[in-house]
Amino acid sequence: MKTGDHEQDGMLLRRASRGDEDSFSALYEKHQGALYRFALRMTGSPWGAEEIVQDVFMTLIREPSKYDPQRGALAAFLFGIARNKVMKHNERLPREISITGRNEDGNGAGISLQHSITPALLTEKRERLEKVRAAVLELPVEFRETVVLCDLEELTYDEAAKMLDCPIGTIRSRLHRGRALLLAKLEMLRDTPQRWRAVR
Amino acid sequence: MTLGTNERYEMNCNEFEIFGLDAERDSSLSDELRSQALEHLQLCASCAALKDSWESAKTELITLRDFTEGHESPARVKLRVLQEFRTKHHSVQVRRRTKFAAWALAAAAILLCAVITWNWRMSQRDANARLISQNGPGTPNIAWTAPRKQSGLAGPEQTATLVADNGGDFTILPGTIWQETDDGTIVRVAMQRAELSALGFPVNEERAAEYVQVDLLLASDGSPQALRVPQ
Numbered sequence: 001m002k003t004g005d006h007e008q009d010g011m012l013l014r015r016a017s018r019g020d021e022d023s024f025s026a027l028y029e030k031h032q033g034a035l036y037r038f039a040l041r042m043t044g045s046p047w048g049a050e051e052i053v054q055d056v057f058m059t060l061i062r063e064p065s066k067y068d069p070q071r072g073a074l075a076a077f078l079f080g081i082a083r084n085k086v087m088k089h090n091e092r093l094p095r096e097i098s099i100t101g102r103n104e105d106g107n108g109a110g111i112s113l114q115h116s117i118t119p120a121l122l123t124e125k126r127e128r129l130e131k132v133r134a135a136v137l138e139l140p141v142e143f144r145e146t147v148v149l150c151d152l153e154e155l156t157y158d159e160a161a162k163m164l165d166c167p168i169g170t171i172r173s174r175l176h177r178g179r180a181l182l183l184a185k186l187e188m189l190r191d192t193p194q195r196w197r198a199v200r
Numbered sequence: 201m202t203l204g205t206n207e208r209y210e211m212n213c214n215e216f217e218i219f220g221l222d223a224e225r226d227s228s229l230s231d232e233l234r235s236q237a238l239e240h241l242q243l244c245a246s247c248a249a250l251k252d253s254w255e256s257a258k259t260e261l262i263t264l265r266d267f268t269e270g271h272e273s274p275a276r277v278k279l280r281v282l283q284e285f286r287t288k289h290h291s292v293q294v295r296r297r298t299k300f301a302a303w304a305l306a307a308a309a310i311l312l313c314a315v316i317t318w319n320w321r322m323s324q325r326d327a328n329a330r331l332i333s334q335n336g337p338g339t340p341n342i343a344w345t346a347p348r349k350q351s352g353l354a355g356p357e358q359t360a361t362l363v364a365d366n367g368g369d370f371t372i373l374p375g376t377i378w379q380e381t382d383d384g385t386i387v388r389v390a391m392q393r394a395e396l397s398a399l400g401f402p403v404n405e406e407r408a409a410e411y412v413q414v415d416l417l418l419a420s421d422g423s424p425q426a427l428r429v430p431q
Binding site: 016019021024025028032033035036037040041049050053054057058061062125128129132133136147150151152153154156157158168172173175176179180182183186187 | 217218219221222225226227228253254257258260261263264265267268269271272273274277278280281282284285286288289292293
């Protein structure tokens with residue numbers, strides 16, 4: 001979230017709110033991937049993630065004035081909307097866990113058939129990944145979003161704090177508890193003894 | 201966690217779990233805390249095992265991240281979003297155009313009314329000025345009178361009510377007491393020349409039976425006041 005990005009987003013949004021479709025398209029292309037992945041990792045549902053991304057941009061189209069550049073970057077604003085949509089989605093629907101990792105279009109990485117991977121290895125890897133994904137999805141939502149943002153989206157603690165609009169200490173504490181839960185689940189999957197003491 | 205000058209603070213296991221586990225990524229940590237975390241890691245076997253465990257979990261998280269790294273929303277989402285964008289901005293443009301057209305029409309209508317009113321007033325003024333210049337003082341103002349009565353001196357197809365003086369002087373009829381009136385009426389009638397002779401007009405005897413068109417000026421009570429032969 002550099003200053004240049006912030007200014008560029010602001011400029012694109014101003015143009016888009018005047019009806020410039022190219023600017024809106026550029027904004028969409030810039031942010032949709034991260035939003036989709038965030039929503040996918042938070043909901044575990046490609047359909048849900050798709051709906052959330054759509055809703056986020058619909059909100060931006062209908063109420064562009066809701067975004068105040070003084071309060072932070074556009075990405076943080078969009079993630080804020082996405083978070084709310086994720087919460088609503090999770091309240092509304094039972095969690096779906098997709099085993100394929102591909103969405104309807106067949107779009108997305110999935111597990112690529114890498115050079116030396118045998119089908120058996122691929123299946124094993126896919127199963128393992130699915131368990132990790134399920135473990136992440138089972139985290140309580142406030143821990144899950146910090147784990148997703150910091151450990152999967154690789155945001156810094158500071159960026160995550162800005163995005164979630166909370167102090168950095170809260171991020172650290174949520175991460176600590178979220179990781180403890182996650183580690184406990186993963187160790188159970190590995191059948192290794194639990195080493196985490198803080199959360200028991 | 202401030203330290204005295206001679207005091208050496210040692211991080212405990214609980215603090216290590218909070219601050220030390222991901223110390224290399226947490227840019228908000230001070231160098232001091234980071235070095236204490238490292239120190240604790242070297243001294244505490246349990247935390248070292250925990251760190252190892254977390255590193256392997258991180259590897260799995262990284263694999264998961266890489267697995268979903270290229271995921272993007274499907275193209276149909278973009279289509280739907282762009283459709284909404286177009287609809288919104290198209291309707292805004294249409295609304296703007298409609299508003300502009302409505303204002304332009306209203307302005308044109310006002311301008312048209314103003315021009316019509318101006319022309320009407322000017323034509324009224326010209327007509328008044330023409331009448332004033334044509335009618336001398338004492339002449340009854342007959343320009344704007346409404347027709348009162350049709351003359352019975354000739355057939356109805358031969359009578360007409362004039363609304364303006366079209367030239368020529370009236371001759372007061374013999375034996376008439378002139379009545380000053382503001383709303384006299386002029387009627388055009390057909391009369392035999394012989395009748396004009398009875399009223400004192402010079403008439404050619406050979407054409408005495410012919411009919412001619414004359415204008416009769418009627419007083420407000422309907423009695424003829426004056427007569428003229430239109431040219």
